[in-house]
Amino acid sequence: MASFAHQLLRVAAFGILCLGITTSGLTAEYQKIIDRKVFYHSPDRKMRAVVVYYQRYLYGAGESRVDIRDGQGRLVGSEDYTCGGTQGFRVKQTAWSADSRFFVFSVVNAGGHSPTYTPMTFYDVRRHRFYSVNTLAKNGMITNDHFRLAAPASLTVDTWDEKTTINLHHLTKKNRQAAAAEERDFIDRLRKNANQ
Numbered sequence: 001m002a003s004f005a006h007q008l009l010r011v012a013a014f015g016i017l018c019l020g021i022t023t024s025g026l027t028a029e030y031q032k033i034i035d036r037k038v039f040y041h042s043p044d045r046k047m048r049a050v051v052v053y054y055q056r057y058l059y060g061a062g063e064s065r066v067d068i069r070d071g072q073g074r075l076v077g078s079e080d081y082t083c084g085g086t087q088g089f090r091v092k093q094t095a096w097s098a099d100s101r102f103f104v105f106s107v108v109n110a111g112g113h114s115p116t117y118t119p120m121t122f123y124d125v126r127r128h129r130f131y132s133v134n135t136l137a138k139n140g141m142i143t144n145d146h147f148r149l150a151a152p153a154s155l156t157v158d159t160w161d162e163k164t165t166i167n168l169h170h171l172t173k174k175n176r177q178a179a180a181a182e183e184r185d186f187i188d189r190l191r192k193n194a195n196q
Helices: 002-026 173-194
Strands: 034-041 047-054 064-070 075-080 089-096 102-109 120-124 129-132 148-150 154-158 163-167
Touching (some): 047 089, 047 102, 064 102
Antiparallel strands (some): 034 047, 047 064, 089 102, 120 129, 148 154
C-alpha cells in the first residue's frame, strides 16, 4: 500500500514538473527572429519589395513585414504585420503590376484565426502609400488569399458570391482615401493588440 502511494506521488510530481516545463515554455517572451527575406524586383528593376518572414512562435505559422525600397536601396515604405507571434499576419501571395507601379500582396493570419478573412494590400509607388484592397472589393470581404493581376494593373479577387475586378489605375480620390484609411486602421489595430 505504501509503495502504491509512493508511486502515485512520484507520478503526480512528474506531472507537475512536466506541466511547469510546458507552462514556462508557453510563457516565454516572443521575439521577432528573422527566418528569411524574399526579394521581389519590379519589372523595370527600379524598385524592390522585401518580404521579411519571422520564425514561427508556438502554434503560429510565422508573421511578416513588407519593406519597399527604391533603386538605391532606400526604404520608402514599410508595413509590419507582427502581433505577438500568433495574432499577426503572414504574407501569402505577391505580385508587381506589369507597369511597376503597384506591388500587391495578400496576408493570412499567422495563428490560423479568422480563415475567411483575407486582408489584401497594394503599395502605390507614385503615391508612396499602402492601400487596403478589401475596401475596394464588393462587400469589403475577400474570401481567398489568391488573386490575379493582369496588365497593366487589373486586380481580380474572390468575394463571397463572385469575383471582383479592380483597375488600380482608375480609382477615385474617395476610393483611395477610404482604402488608405482602412489599411492604416488595420495596422493600428495590430499595434494596439501587440502592446496589450
